[in-house]
Amino acid sequence: MSVIPNGGPATACGLRRFPKLSQIAGDLMDDLEASCHIQHFSAGQVVVEAGDAPDFVACVQSGYLRLQKTLADGRRHIVGLLVEGDLFGRVFDAPIQFTIEAATDAEVCCFQRRTFEDILLRSPELERSLMLNILSELDRARDWMTILSCHKITGRLAGFLLILCSRFRAVDHVVRVDGECLDVLVPISRPDLAHLLGTRRESVSRAFHALEDEGMIDILRPDLIRVRDVEGLAAEAGDEELAGRVALLQSTRNLSRKA
């Protein structure tokens, strides 16, 4: 993977990848890297059970984890996705409230909870980065809420696609093709997507094809979507702010491609 800026395979845990964590004192980073170990999960495996108080803090290396809750009637609801670079596991105390499962095969970098906390106490910068991380996570959760508030499923799906474009851009599934189009790899299955959007797989399918009929997207494969009309999707989602974020992404991409 050429994505990793510093350190090759020898740097087992990818913490240095974090832009926000990259300024941390070298010795602290060394301690962190020394205390970590990589763990592999295959799709569908449970990483942490809801209610547990796991003894580690972890960082996703590759793949997708889903944050979910199983409801009384057996249905599960997905409240978020964790991707490359996301942290999970609770620092200090408090149990995990949601089950974490691997949505795809995934690699996770684990730190002993005690060790992590010790390092945290020694480094206000790290603690601060962590806090900012959690704050942005909070905003993301509220973005999901905004999406869920949309009455029409097409609107929710439109919002989801835009979030995928803007937030998960760093990861390798938004493949920029040319001036107007973005190819998005939808990382989860239809049933999972349905649970995330608070609906059923049939409705998700219909919504995809409705957006295609409107000319806003092309369905290249069930899991590969070409976004043709960002503004249209934003209008459908009722949230023009999302369009702004994607536009930002596009200009950034253009710049980096020129460089």
Next chain:
Amino acid sequence: MSVIPNGGPATACGLRRFPKLSQIAGDLMDDLEASCHIQHFSAGQVVVEAGDAPDFVACVQSGYLRLQKTLADGRRHIVGLLVEGDLFGRVFDAPIQFTIEAATDAEVCCFQRRTFEDILLRSPELERSLMLNILSELDRARDWMTILSCHKITGRLAGFLLILCSRFRAVDHVVRVDGECLDVLVPISRPDLAHLLGTRRESVSRAFHALEDEGMIDILRPDLIRVRDVEGLAAEAGDEELAGRVALLQSTRNLSRKA
């Protein structure tokens, strides 16, 4: 208000009320209290505009603030409520992503952002408390998401009522009456509640009366609900965990009443 354990009106800002903050070194607390000032807002007033980077961190003293986003078509969506003891305003950097408005008349205790950050850097305990606070906020946001995922409005309303019972119990609107019943004061108007649940006021109204017809609640006044059947509500919401939290509340209340 007899609610405040330590200090009367002389302790202008109610920070000491926080159970989690009460263990902080006295001088730090003094500094905090010295740097704060109370601000009043009347219902409907804007506290912070989305996109702003306000120069203060604040703590709600009384009343309700709503965290909301105005969508392209002019409708607004509410993503959360802030009550007595909740903190808002972003520490360190990053702008506020949602508009904050007073839902009722409210008092807010403001700290100079710089001052607050300085004190934060001097006190790992305070920073840690703040982090735990944000983490629980994150869980709350995900609870809202779970509620929003319910297809039937009655289910969402049931979930809302249970959250009101469990999370907002410390504030003075869950009035315990006797063994089986809880009287809940719904703090926001029907339109606001509709925006919070992602629906319309008419549907909210119908849902209230549907739950009443099922015998799960009594509508004493439009804004005063008697909860008769916690289990039933939890089943309607599809989330038995919520019932557990309310049960916990009930037993706690019973104990404290005996004492």
Next chain:
DNA sequence: CGGTATTTTGAGTATCGTCAAGGCCAGTGG
């Protein structure tokens, strides 16, 4: 090339959103 899992489509029903009208309560002014 066959078998399985996933996705898609179709038909019927339930639920919700919309528009419009009616009721309830509080505050105002006679």
Next chain:
DNA sequence: CCACTGGCCTTGACGATACTCAAAATACCG
């Protein structure tokens, strides 16, 4: 003290949308 007015909540009727169940089509894998 009572009628009036305005805001909010409620109710009713109708159309739009999504959910359910069932079956077909497609993609995936060996």
